[in-house]
Amino acid sequence: MEKLTARNSEEGKNTILVLQGPNLNLLGERETEIYGTDTLDSLHLKLEDHSKKLGVRLDYFQSNHEGRIVDRIQQARLEPVAGFIINAGAFTHTSVAIRDALLGVNLPFIEVHVSNVYARESFRHNSYLSDIASGVIVGLGTGGYRVAVEALVSQLVRAGVFDGEDPLA
């Protein structure tokens, strides 16, 4: 596949930032019957592999702290970040601050949940992010991140931010 390059050299946006919220550092050891056995590192390695095939650059950030996630989202304004993949973990269901940060930077994002939150406790059914996301992926296990990267690349190609082939075409 043709490499993706930033179409607009002034903007130079060539990166997708993968944001991981609280407790996702314990992936692979926490509630493995729900979240599976991939660790965060092994997941990111697989994503790295896949992103090379797509020709897109991924950056990664995990924090257990709401404010640090807000700071990281804001920092993306100063970087060549074209959009986010975000699993905000439990903050999905509570955080107006993360919602406002995402609205504030005004970049597209795809919300990911490893588990099917709709098949779980009712407090997990509400998301402060879903209605402003450009896509939502739930219940596909850690494979959902890969789907999310492809979907976001596809959206960015169609929006003219990334040059190259639409991986979903």
Ligand code: DQA
């Ligand atoms: C989660 C679902 C959330 O409800 C939970 O708090 C998590 C992980 C998921 O990936 O399925 O920490 O976001």
